[in-house]
Amino acid sequence: MAELRLGPLLRYADGSSATVWVEASRPCAAEVRCADGAGGETQTFQVSGHHYALVPVTGLTPGSSSPYEVLLDGVRVWPLPDSPFPESVIRTPAEGDTVRVAFGSCRWAAPPHGEPDPVGQDALDTLAARIASAPDGERPDVLLLLGDQVYADETSPATRRWLAARRDLGDPPGSEVADYEEYTHLYYESWLDPEIRWLLSTVPSCMIFDDHDVIDDWNTSAAWVEDMRATPWWRERVLSGLMSYWVHQHLGNLSPAELDSDPLYAAVRETPDGTDELRAFASRADVDPPSVRWSYRRDFGRVRLVMVDSRAARVLDEENRSMLAPGEERWVREQVLDGPGSYDHLLIGTSLPWLLPHLVHDAEAWNAALCRGERGARWARFGEDLRRRADLEHWAAFPASFEALVELIAEAGSGPDAPATVCVLSGDVHHAYIAEPRWPEGSEPEARVLQLTCSPVHNSIPLSIRLGFRFGWSAVGRFLGRRFAGHGTCPQPSVDWRRTGGPWFGNQLMTLTLRGRSARLRLEQVRAVRGEKARLAVVSESVLSEK
Numbered sequence: 001m002a003e004l005r006l007g008p009l010l011r012y013a014d015g016s017s018a019t020v021w022v023e024a025s026r027p028c029a030a031e032v033r034c035a036d037g038a039g040g041e042t043q044t045f046q047v048s049g050h051h052y053a054l055v056p057v058t059g060l061t062p063g064s065s066s067p068y069e070v071l072l073d074g075v076r077v078w079p080l081p082d083s084p085f086p087e088s089v090i091r092t093p094a095e096g097d098t099v100r101v102a103f104g105s106c107r108w109a110a111p112p113h114g115e116p117d118p119v120g121q122d123a124l125d126t127l128a129a130r131i132a133s134a135p136d137g138e139r140p141d142v143l144l145l146l147g148d149q150v151y152a153d154e155t156s157p158a159t160r161r162w163l164a165a166r167r168d169l170g171d172p173p174g175s176e177v178a179d180y181e182e183y184t185h186l187y188y189e190s191w192l193d194p195e196i197r198w199l200l201s202t203v204p205s206c207m208i209f210d211d212h213d214v215i216d217d218w219n220t221s222a223a224w225v226e227d228m229r230a231t232p233w234w235r236e237r238v239l240s241g242l243m244s245y246w247v248h249q250h251l252g253n254l255s256p257a258e259l260d261s262d263p264l265y266a267a268v269r270e271t272p273d274g275t276d277e278l279r280a281f282a283s284r285a286d287v288d289p290p291s292v293r294w295s296y297r298r299d300f301g302r303v304r305l306v307m308v309d310s311r312a313a314r315v316l317d318e319e320n321r322s323m324l325a326p327g328e329e330r331w332v333r334e335q336v337l338d339g340p341g342s343y344d345h346l347l348i349g350t351s352l353p354w355l356l357p358h359l360v361h362d363a364e365a366w367n368a369a370l371c372r373g374e375r376g377a378r379w380a381r382f383g384e385d386l387r388r389r390a391d392l393e394h395w396a397a398f399p400a401s402f403e404a405l406v407e408l409i410a411e412a413g414s415g416p417d418a419p420a421t422v423c424v425l426s427g428d429v430h431h432a433y434i435a436e437p438r439w440p441e442g443s444e445p446e447a448r449v450l451q452l453t454c455s456p457v458h459n460s461i462p463l464s465i466r467l468g469f470r471f472g473w474s475a476v477g478r479f480l481g482r483r484f485a486g487h488g489t490c491p492q493p494s495v496d497w498r499r500t501g502g503p504w505f506g507n508q509l510m511t512l513t514l515r516g517r518s519a520r521l522r523l524e525q526v527r528a529v530r531g532e533k534a535r536l537a538v539v540s541e542s543v544l545s546e547k
Contacts, residue, residue: 002075020040027043047274101512103145106148107148111156120507123457126526128199129533147208147428150186208295211311219393239286303343310351322400423452426453433501436448436449436497502540
């Protein structure tokens with residue numbers, strides 16, 4: 001009899017359809033049945049000895065909330081017996097509904113039950129507990145996970161014990177994951193957490209990778225890639241990382257129509273074992289990044305999300321360095337500008353912040369100039385070493401791409417059909433803040449534009465990060481940054497910006513509430529009082545638009 005190994009994850013959901021992701025213990029028919037009669041069924045597909053299904057659910061009624069169950073070969077496997085959680089439901093939006101978007105990034109898996117948590121309570125665990133305690137109350141309509149869903153290079157003590165039983169950790173890559181099977185263990189560790197498992201079964205989710213999903217500083221520079229490709233264990237690592245991301249995260253980002261037209265998805269499902277097909281795809285994605293698109297678009301009524309791959313789509317040649325390959329940049333532009341007036345709010349999801357503390361921005365632009373050779377070969381070698389040590393590879397480290405995004409946002413936010421808000425949603429930097437750009441007089445877009453950054457969901461926040469980012473936002477830090485920029489002969493950015501909220505440090509989530517042309521933002525952090533359950537406490541609330 002087939003058993004449910006992982007999931008279900010409710011991924012896509014619109015007014016009439018949804019997709020539910022599961023992993024089973026053997027080949028079988030996976031089925032979703034909703035209480036209102038909607039449902040769907042599909043056969044599992046196989047990758048590297050694992051059996052998965054992305055079940056399309058059709059016949060849903062707009063504006064409804066329907067409990068569902070999962071069956072494998074006709075046997076009910078979800079909800080779990082004696083589950084302490086409410087029924088998992090598929091909620092479908094109705095036209096004109098309020099849209100609540102919760103987002104964050106950087107989540108270490110919670111430790112096994114009974115073991116101490118070195119970084120405090122998980123914000124997603126705490127969100128799950130709140131929703132479970134009031135299942136008919138407020139909940140996100142979608143959860144955006146903006147990178148570092150798993151940490152391939154920073155494994156937990158429990159995972160290190162599992163790895164040590166499998167192979168000699170004295171051999172490279174040591175306690176980091178090495179292959180596809182070890183990646184699947186990371187997802188089990190993260191997604192079998194009872195609260196997370198239930199949360200992801202009942203709140204739709206959108207995901208994008210960042211570096212730790214593969215390795216710290218992934219695709220920092222051409223020299224970095226060359227060094228890694230000369231490392232014996234790297235090829236298996238990167239292929240396994242891309243394969244497991246496609247299976248566990250990317251597929252669920254796509255709509256049923258996109259899945260129907262995806263040739264790789266069809267090929268993997270049509271063969272008894274899709275491992276070779278998927279491995280060839282991952283190899284192509286690694287050596288020819290422009291041939292693969294990980295970015296995607298989702299529309300939630302009159303809210304548009306364009307999720308941008310700011311990690312794998314890079315051009316790393318120092319003379320033509322770009323966050324996005326030309327074809328990828330064109331695609332993002334087309335999605336943002338498609339159908340003027342068809343959306344009230346534009347969300348641009350990118351794991352890496354567009355607007356950083358001024359000191360960090362200027363230091364990254366300076367470093368990019370050094371690596372490009374603006375101050376000679378000696379400084380270029382110094383710049384490459386510094387870039388890797390200090391993680392200087394955000395949008396500011398790709399100056400042309402930074403400016404292209406400035407121009408695109410201004411164009412999207414201008415004119416009679418401009419949306420009320422344009423929000424860039426990011427994580428990565430282990431603190432939260434709000435930053436607002438200011439265009440030169442006479443060129444300001446009509447939309448309100450904001451950088452909204454929120455991380456971590458569950459991770460460490462060393463004192464060095466707290467002090468460093470506070471200083472980075474300071475007037476002294478800004479002055480020092482301009483000195484760096486002057487040394488690199490870096491031009492001033494075409495926009496200025498100011499921090500209008502934060503910095504906030506802690507395990508946290510941001511939530512956007514969007515209705516019509518109004519927009520509100522809430523930041524919540526985990527608060528734990530001895531003897532009481534952890535809760536999400538409101539740290540900041542602000543009105544972004546009242547139109």
